[in-house]
Amino acid sequence: MSAAARVHYRTCPLCEAMCGLEVHVVGDRVTAIRPDRDDVWSKGFVCPKGATLGALHESPERVRVPLVRDGERWREVSWDEAFARCETLLQGVLERHGRQALTCYIGNPTAHSFHLGRYVGLFIGLAQLPTLYSAGTVDQWPKNVSSMLMYGGMWSIPTPDIQRTHYWVVMGGNPQASQGSLLACPDVLGEIDRIRARGGKTVVVDPRRTGTAERADEWIPIVPGTDAALLLAVCHVLFAEDRVRLRHLEGRVNGLDEVRALAVQFPPERVAATCRVPAATIRRLAREISDAPSAAVYGRIGLCNQEFGTLASWLVDVVNILSGNFDRGGGLMFGKPIAWGVTSLPDPQWAEGVRFGRFRSRVRGAPEVLGQFPLSCLAEEIATPGDGQLKALITIAGNPVISGPDAAKLDAALPQLECMISLDNALNETTRHAHVILPGHSALEQPHFDDLIPLWAVRSAGNFSPAVFPPGDRPQEWEILARLAGLCAGMALREIDVEAIDDGFFSAVCMAKGIDPSTLLPRYAQRGPERLLDLQIRTGPFGDRYGERPDGLTLDHFRARPHGIDMGPMVPRLAEVLATPSGKIELAPPYITADVPRLAARLDRQAAGLVLVSRRHLRSNNSWLHNVEALVRGRERCTLLIHPDDAARCGLADGRRARVRSQAGSVEVPVEVSDEMMPGVVSLPHGWGHDKPGTRQSIARAHAGVNNNLLAPGDLIDPISNNAVLNGIPVEVGPA
Ligand SMILES: Nc1nc2c(c(=O)[nH]1)N[C@H]1C(S)=C(S)[C@@H](COP(=O)(O)OP(=O)(O)OC[C@H]3O[C@@H](n4cnc5c(=O)[nH]c(N)nc54)[C@H](O)[C@@H]3O)O[C@H]1N2
Numbered sequence: 001m002s003a004a005a006r007v008h009y010r011t012c013p014l015c016e017a018m019c020g021l022e023v024h025v026v027g028d029r030v031t032a033i034r035p036d037r038d039d040v041w042s043k044g045f046v047c048p049k050g051a052t053l054g055a056l057h058e059s060p061e062r063v064r065v066p067l068v069r070d071g072e073r074w075r076e077v078s079w080d081e082a083f084a085r086c087e088t089l090l091q092g093v094l095e096r097h098g099r100q101a102l103t104c105y106i107g108n109p110t111a112h113s114f115h116l117g118r119y120v121g122l123f124i125g126l127a128q129l130p131t132l133y134s135a136g137t138v139d140q141w142p143k144n145v146s147s148m149l150m151y152g153g154m155w156s157i158p159t160p161d162i163q164r165t166h167y168w169v170v171m172g173g174n175p176q177a178s179q180g181s182l183l184a185c186p187d188v189l190g191e192i193d194r195i196r197a198r199g200g201k202t203v204v205v206d207p208r209r210t211g212t213a214e215r216a217d218e219w220i221p222i223v224p225g226t227d228a229a230l231l232l233a234v235c236h237v238l239f240a241e242d243r244v245r246l247r248h249l250e251g252r253v254n255g256l257d258e259v260r261a262l263a264v265q266f267p268p269e270r271v272a273a274t275c276r277v278p279a280a281t282i283r284r285l286a287r288e289i290s291d292a293p294s295a296a297v298y299g300r301i302g303l304c305n306q307e308f309g310t311l312a313s314w315l316v317d318v319v320n321i322l323s324g325n326f327d328r329g330g331g332l333m334f335g336k337p338i339a340w341g342v343t344s345l346p347d348p349q350w351a352e353g354v355r356f357g358r359f360r361s362r363v364r365g366a367p368e369v370l371g372q373f374p375l376s377c378l379a380e381e382i383a384t385p386g387d388g389q390l391k392a393l394i395t396i397a398g399n400p401v402i403s404g405p406d407a408a409k410l411d412a413a414l415p416q417l418e419c420m421i422s423l424d425n426a427l428n429e430t431t432r433h434a435h436v437i438l439p440g441h442s443a444l445e446q447p448h449f450d451d452l453i454p455l456w457a458v459r460s461a462g463n464f465s466p467a468v469f470p471p472g473d474r475p476q477e478w479e480i481l482a483r484l485a486g487l488c489a490g491m492a493l494r495e496i497d498v499e500a501i502d503d504g505f506f507s508a509v510c511m512a513k514g515i516d517p518s519t520l521l522p523r524y525a526q527r528g529p530e531r532l533l534d535l536q537i538r539t540g541p542f543g544d545r546y547g548e549r550p551d552g553l554t555l556d557h558f559r560a561r562p563h564g565i566d567m568g569p570m571v572p573r574l575a576e577v578l579a580t581p582s583g584k585i586e587l588a589p590p591y592i593t594a595d596v597p598r599l600a601a602r603l604d605r606q607a608a609g610l611v612l613v614s615r616r617h618l619r620s621n622n623s624w625l626h627n628v629e630a631l632v633r634g635r636e637r638c639t640l641l642i643h644p645d646d647a648a649r650c651g652l653a654d655g656r657r658a659r660v661r662s663q664a665g666s667v668e669v670p671v672e673v674s675d676e677m678m679p680g681v682v683s684l685p686h687g688w689g690h691d692k693p694g695t696r697q698s699i700a701r702a703h704a705g706v707n708n709n710l711l712a713p714g715d716l717i718d719p720i721s722n723n724a725v726l727n728g729i730p731v732e733v734g735p736a
């Protein structure tokens with residue numbers, strides 16, 4: 001080893017598996033990235049994406065210097081000039097159109113970023129935008145709604161304790177590709193083997209025989225969008241066969257009778273044809289859940305991004321509660337983060353109880369849900385003239401031109417903005433429309449310690465990673481957010497005092513947590529997210545409480561332990577988490593149960609023709625890892641998966657091209673014939689379609705694929721949560 005060679009230990013920020021990596025560095029180059037076998041959490045587990053953090057960091061196409069667009073031409077500018085341009089643009093919109101013309105879109109990497117995750121709340125609070133859009137309404141909004149109403153916190157999302165369960169039901173999730181979501185656990189597929197080794201069983205409910213289904217003990221194919229009916233039928237069996245066991249939850253649950261009254265109406269025989277799951281299978285599933293020493297039913301994106309997203313997400317929890325598998329080992333449990341999350345602090349706007357529909361979107365009149373409209377409203381709010389038309393958009397780590405429904409509409413609307421500012425490291429399908437791109441740092445140029453994900457981690461573990469490479473003297477993302485927020489609030493650039501704003505934010509966070517900031521502020525010389533993280537750890541469940549508990553944890557303990565600290569598995573903590581006005585679990589929130597008649601009506605509607613669902617691949621991450629050669633090499637992955645019978649009927653053969661049409665649009669894509677699809681359902685991956693002009697992503701362009709969201713109609717939403725329906729879209733398929 002040369003003198004300059006060194007090894008850094010760090011957590012991969014790309015997905016919820018939070019793997020520990022060894023980053024080998026010589027000078028300013030990454031020479032290798034390997035699994036960290038000593039990482040207390042992941043113990044050497046990684047996937048191919050983690051090894052590409054060096055390629056992402058070194059990519060010559062990564063935006064490192066602010067870009068300003070003059071017409072079609074991009075200019076690299078100084079940070080001063082970039083912020084000055086932002087000021088001119090935002091002030092212009094504020095003067096001409098008022099605050100109602102401003103909005104933002106918050107993308108997925110925000111949740112995984114050391115800076116953005118902790119400071120997006122500052123941005124939202126200070127910027128005072130009347131509306132905001134996020135990837136949440138194409139992701140987990142139904143679960144946020146059900147958790148808010150059942151437990152009193154939108155981020156109080158229970159997770160399956162798969163390291164101890166004896167029976168795991170995976171619905172609409174494919175951890176073989178995704179590595180688990182709203183379920184943080186390294187090596188999820190390995191856990192399936194370990195469940196089997198202890199005599200247990202894993203069942204996958206999915207229209208596709210996924211890699212997870214292959215690894216599991218049983219695959220139950222299901223018609224997309226019908227999971228809520230299946231789960232109600234499971235409840236039916238639990239009641240009918242006297243299998244409801246609240247156990248330790250006895251007396252802590254409201255609404256049991258209401259759920260019973262609903263479940264009575266959904267015997268397995270009534271839903272079987274619609275779900276295309278035999279009634280006997282549903283009965284057996286219910287009995288196996290009930291008979292297992294412990295069981296955990298889990299639903300993910302396939303249950304959220306669908307027609308009955310909220311009903312399905314709610315019923316997942318209901319089945320666990322009814323079968324006695326809630327808040328106990330091996331069932332559904334709440335994680336216990338070492339550092340409580342800034343993201344998950346109680347929101348003062350719901351201090352008096354949660355209400356939906358407090359305001360409506362201007363164009364289609366959609367009622368807000370947890371403060372957000374459907375993402376598909378964004379395009380029409382920009383494109384439709386009139387009072388309140390959106391004129392300025394700030395995107396934060398998001399690529400909605402690819403990831404949002406009715407993608408062509410948003411792509412066409414963005415050029416009409418008078419001001420678009422993107423905080424992003426890529427010049428991609430979305431940011432090419434920006435007037436200014438403000439780059440953040442690469443993952444290796446910033447520290448890491450997850451803020452949100454540990455809320456549903458199967459163990460209380462934590463790992464602090466210092467930056468591998470120095471960030472240089474350009475602003476960090478938290479500072480950029482503070483400046484942009486100040487500008488949105490109408491402050492002049494020269495008036496914005498980032499340090500004062502940060503002190504104010506730190507104080508507000510302390511107070512939201514019931515802590516007096518006045519004694520804490522003087523303790524810290526350093527500002528920014530590391531100060532916050534120290535607070536989160538020290539006042540967290542294992543913290544030193546600033547000396548009150550001398551053997552408790554501080555950030556310095558993590559600095560001294562580069563492989564992390566593990567405080568053990570999940571523990572029952574319902575009493576700590578529950579924040580409903582009644583102080584009980586609300587098993588049958590009226591806002592949700594009011595949607596059951598819509599589900600009942602669905603049972604009478606026979607599915608006609610083919611429907612489209614989405615999928616993920618291990619080597620992708622939504623839309624933004626396709627510019628890494630090592631991840632796109634090899635066989636084309638953006639293909640239409642179709643069952644052999646459907647292929648024959650549609651005149652399609654393996655390797656030929658198909659035209660897929662929906663009410664929203666049409667795409668041409670290579671065909672992959674496979675009996676891993678159930679008949680009647682076809683699958684396309686999401687995150688592709690990199691053939692737009694004016695991007696700076698040459699590798700992605702060479703592997704463009706097609707955007708399946710061109711096919712997703714913007715008016716298809718789950719009206720209870722405002723979440724998009726991206727699965728179960730009616731399509732026509734034929735030869736191209
Ligand atoms: N059809 C269909 N559509 C879907 C889905 C589906 O299953 N099917 N899934 C949905 C889901 S679950 C999600 S979460 C969304 C994702 O939707 P988005 O969050 O809008 O999309 P991403 O592809 O994750 O885009 C991430 C952006 O963040 C940038 N970025 C990456 N890291 C950083 C960073 O550290 N700092 C900054 N500033 N920028 C960064 C990238 O360059 C990229 O522009 O897609 C949704 N869309």
Ligand SMILES: Nc1nc2c(c(=O)[nH]1)N[C@H]1C(S)=C(S)[C@@H](COP(=O)(O)OP(=O)(O)OC[C@H]3O[C@@H](n4cnc5c(=O)[nH]c(N)nc54)[C@H](O)[C@@H]3O)O[C@H]1N2
Pocket residue numbers: 015016108139171172173174175177178179180181205206207208210222223224225226227300301302303306613614615616617618619620621622623683687727728
């Ligand atoms: N490699 C990789 N990892 C990722 C991501 C990525 O893009 N690539 N994205 C990350 C993000 S942002 C998220 S949110 C998570 C998502 O994590 P997962 O939820 O595990 O996502 P998918 O792998 O898309 O699996 C969804 C499954 O739902 C099935 N499905 C579709 N419709 C229905 C339905 O109506 N009912 C049922 N029962 N199943 C249905 C699909 O066939 C698919 O197998 O993954 C995260 N991890």
Ligand code: SF4
Pocket residue numbers: 012013014015016017018019045046047048049050051179
């Ligand atoms: S599974 Fe892969 S992408 Fe996810 S954290 Fe681990 S190495 Fe990173």
Ligand SMILES: [Mo]
Pocket residue numbers: 108139
């Ligand atoms: Mo997501």
